[in-house]
Structure formats: C-alpha cells, structure tokens
Amino acid sequence: MDEKDLNENEEKLTDVNNDSVDSGLEEKDGVKYETSDNWEFDAKAPTLDENLVMENQDYSISFDKVSEPKPTQALDNQNDNKIVINKEPLKFIPLAIFLAAVIAVVATFGVRYYTVPNGKEGKYMNPASVVATVDGQKISIGMYDYYYASIVSYYEQYASYGYYSLDTTKDYSKQYTTDDDGNKISWQKFFETEALKEVEQITTYYSKALEEGVTLTNAQKKTIDKQISTLKDSASQNDVSLDQYIKANFGTYCSEDTIRLMLEQYYLSANYKGKFKCETKVTDNDVDKYYNDHKNDYKKIEFYYIASPYDATDENSKNESIKTAEKIMAKMKDKKSVIALVPEVYSSYIDSQVKSSMEQDSTLTEKKAREEAIKSYESNVVTTVSGSDSPFDDKMNTWLFSDDTKVGSKKYYIDESAGYIYIVLKTSKASVEEDETYTVRHILVAPESGNNSSSSTSEKTEYTDEQWAAAKKKADSILAKFNKTDKSEYEFAKLAEQYSTDSASTSSGSNDSFGGLYESVTLGQMVPDFEKWSIDDSRKYGDTGIVKSDYGYHIMFFINDCPEYQSKIIAQIKSDRLSTMIDKAEVKVHENAIKKAVDKEKAAKEAAAESATASSSNSAQGTTSASSGNN
Incomplete structure (x- = not known):
C-alpha cells in the first residue's frame, strides 16, 4: 500500500447526526452505549467522498464490566436564547416537508444502506456497519467480527486442551465463567467484551500513531502483502474465493479490506507503542515509589502443587470435587510426598501421554514411555512465581507471600474458569527478585x-x-x-x-x-x-x-x-502509562450492530454443525448400504 492509499485511510467520515446520536447514548464507566433500537435511521446521509479511519494482541487492555444499557432522558435546555433562535425557523417547516426530506435520503441511499452492513471499510462503509467509535474513530462490523471470531477460536482451542471449562458444542450464552472482578458472566458476554477490549486498544494506539506521523516500515508492508497472498493461496487450495475463505475463517462481515486494514493497524500500533516506550523515561524515584506500593508483586516464592479437576455442573458436583481435593491435600506433607502423588492423581493424563508417545515413536516401550510421562508430570508440580505473575487472586497471594504463612502450610484455590482446584504446599519464604x-x-x-x-x-x-x-x-x-x-x-x-x-x-x-x-x-x-x-x-x-x-x-x-525487580518495574510503569491512554478513550458502542455480528456467527456455527452431522450421517448410511450389498 503506498503513501497515497494510507492518506486516504486517514480521511474521516462525517459523524452520523452527532447531536441525535449523543442524546440516545448512556454513559457507563467511560463507555457510551447506544440505546435506540433504530439507531441506523438517526443518521445524516454522508457524501460519497467522506472517509473513515479504522483501526488491530497485549493479548494483554481492559473494559470495565458492562451492564445492560438503559434509556436516558433528553438533555435539559441550558441556554434559552439559543433555543429561541434555533427553534424559530423550524416552526414554519411543515411535517410533510420534513418527512419528504427523510424519504428522499432513504431513496437516494436505499434502506439497506442504513440497515444492512455492507462489509466495507473506509469511505465505502455504510452507517449500518459501524459497531463502535473510539475517540471518534469508527469501528466496522467486519473488524469486530475478526476479533470476535479470533478470540472465540483461541478459547475453543485451549478448552480442547482442558484449560477452560467450556463445551464448544453448546450455546455459549448458557455457559458461565467469571470476569476480572470475579463476577459471574456468560461465555458469550465474555467473548463480546474481550473483542471490544481488543478493538479499543488497537484503535487507540492506531489513532496515536496517525497523529504522530508513525508509518509502516517497508518490511511491514511486504509482510502484509505476503499475508494476503498466503490467504489467497489457502483459498485457492480449498477451491473457494478469497472472500468466501475469509468469511468462513474470520467472520461473516469480514473482507480482504478488513484483513489488510487490521494488519496495517496492528503494525502501526506496534510501532507507536515501541516509539512511546523508547521515549518514555522512568526515574529512580518513580521506581522506588512503585515498589513501595507493590512490594509483593516483586517478590518470588517456590511452591509445590497438585491440580485436581473441578466440576462446576451443580452444587453436588462442586462439593465432591472439593472433597477429593481435601483428601489429596491431607497426603501432601512435604516435597517428596507431593511427587509421590503424581502417578495416582495424574493417571489418566499419564496414560494418554504414554499412548501418544508410543504412536509417535514405534520403538518406544510402554515401560519407557510411562517413565518419561511420570517424570514429565513430576517436574511440573514445582514452580517459582513472582507476585506479579502469580496465577492466583489477591486473597490467595496474600496467604502465599505473607511472612505469617509458615513454610509447609497448605491451602487450595478454586479456578472455576480453568476447571481445576490447585492444592498448594508452600515450600519457601518470599524474597525480593534481586537477580x-x-x-x-x-x-x-x-x-x-x-x-x-x-x-x-x-x-x-x-x-x-x-x-x-x-x-x-x-x-x-x-x-x-x-x-x-x-x-x-x-x-x-x-x-x-x-x-x-x-x-x-x-x-x-x-x-x-x-x-x-x-x-x-x-x-x-x-x-x-x-x-x-x-x-x-x-x-x-x-x-x-x-x-x-x-x-x-x-x-x-x-x-x-x-x-x-527494578527492571520489571520500569517496564510496568511504561505499560501502565500506555494503558492510561485506553482508560481515557471515549468509547461509544452500538449494541444492535454487535448483536447482528454475534447472531450471524452463531447461525454460521449452528449451520456448520448441522452440515457436519448430516455429512456424518450420510457417510454412515453409505457404509451400511455397502455392507448390506456385500452381504
């Protein structure tokens, strides 16, 4: 993409009737939510030469928990003189003329222009395609689609490894996890929120990059072209068009333009963050103050642990899981006793690894494969963490890092989202990271x-x-x-x-x-x-x-x-200063557009599942028929 194209991407699309939009927004935790059910029709028709700047992780960026939007009241009149002057001419415009003007707009651009997302980016994106704005930058439904689909895919992949208690065959709106504040939330809402977090982060840094004249390197431009070329090759290998391939893998409203723009945003954001970290200076006083406020975060500690499955299906299942964990904890006396529990506690995992190892290496005996598997799991029961990267919550960390908690003390921690109870044996005192x-x-x-x-x-x-x-x-x-x-x-x-x-x-x-x-x-x-x-x-x-x-x-x-600890604090202070930009960003979310994107993805997933089931059924019937014919 040349400089001219990048400049075109920086043109801005005229806001859709900002006065009427803002009056229909509810602000909560710094984020404004669209509360009108027909927000698409509240727009002023933009001209065709107007443009939109769009924008892609660390991830790693945080939205506060979003509550359901509620209707807001119209703003109070604050200046009587202005009201008289502004309202006077309107008194003489008949309602019929006003309606005719609205009809003319719809006739010019078409109802679909305001109600059906067109999957475009930049100046060709219609009002129905806008899912949110971040500091005035509009986010397309295609871009949201990409992040939503990517995040769902990420968690589905790790759920298949047992990291998350998530059934990929069932409705995500009826399965629950916890948010960063420990509140119960459906996986569906979690995915939607995480997608918004990513969009907000990338858009914020992308906007800053444009403001400060940060550009793509030649190497990054070549990488983007290469990525698009790879997608085209993959589409060709699957005998589908590039558009079909992108929609199937990244979301119904995604297009080649979306992917290219996402890559540009990702690299420009990375370049801006890199520039910011280079130019941000952290003083010794900054480090000392931060350390005094977060001492436990920069202490390290060793502990041994066993991870026992946690079934959160119902209260009875939860209680049984806890009883099992308590029995294991009773056997954990010291380091050796924890290691001795490995073959028993992780038997099913060890069996699975033995089978996999023998399939990969036909010369491996079962005895040798089992010895290697057990050794592997034994090495994983001990770990050293710092307070800043501990997998536990504040309450558990306080217990673990406190000098009042003696070496040899035991406690279990329930991670419902991961589906495990971690039974911890403290084996050392906490010490400052002085290496x-x-x-x-x-x-x-x-x-x-x-x-x-x-x-x-x-x-x-x-x-x-x-x-x-x-x-x-x-x-x-x-x-x-x-x-x-x-x-x-x-x-x-x-x-x-x-x-x-x-x-x-x-x-x-x-x-x-x-x-x-x-x-x-x-x-x-x-x-x-x-x-x-x-x-x-x-x-x-x-x-x-x-x-x-x-x-x-x-x-x-x-x-x-x-x-x-000082090196980590310097990096953390810089990261916090970057995050402040996100916290200050003004975000407006169109819930209706997000619902369209999510509903489309749910429908596509259900259709794919039905197709797979039908294909499997037809295959089974064909096999049965063939067997009958042979008989």
Missing part, C-alpha cells in the same frame, strides 16, 4: 547464506569467511547510519525494525516485540559475548558497539543493568 538483569536493543546482521528466512538467536548456521566479511561491512554501515541521527533509542529501534534478522525481537515476529528489544534478560540467557558486553560495569545508557557471535554481528544499544 541481576540487563536490558538492551540489538540489530542482528546474519551473514547471507542463500537462505532468505529470518534468523533468530536460537538457530545456528555455518558461514564462509566471505559471508562473515560481508556481514561485518553491513553492520558497520548500519552503525554509521545510526551515528548520523540524533542517536536516540527510537532511531536505533527503527533501524532494528528495518535491518535486524532477529525476528524474535522485532514486530515481524510473534513476541509483541519492537526495535530489537531484549528486556530484563537474566544472566546465562544469551550467548557469552552478547552478555559480556551488556553487563560491562562501564556501560551507560545509549552506549553502542558491535559484538560477534555464532549467529552474526550484533549492533548493540545499552539501556540498563539492574536487579530484576
């Missing part, structure tokens, strides 16, 4: 070996002397280019995005990274020369250099070397 860590950025210049695939710091390749020499020359030229800039962290990060072959530390990878960043790196994690340069006592912020490793030449940019 040395360092944070750097780097640009990896790997010698070219004829293989164009991106490298990472976990892969090794043999290179010739000529290839090494060429890589060194390129690394020198990139560093020289950096030295001609203002030598800021952001300038270095942009060069990393453009030149680094380490996809794990840039936006081209899947780690939500940007600009060659390696943050809070513990000793021994990276190759020796990389680490040696990074922890040199003489290092100060902004230092640069070139280091050679088996992977190539690393152009280094030093950020800090400090205890782990």
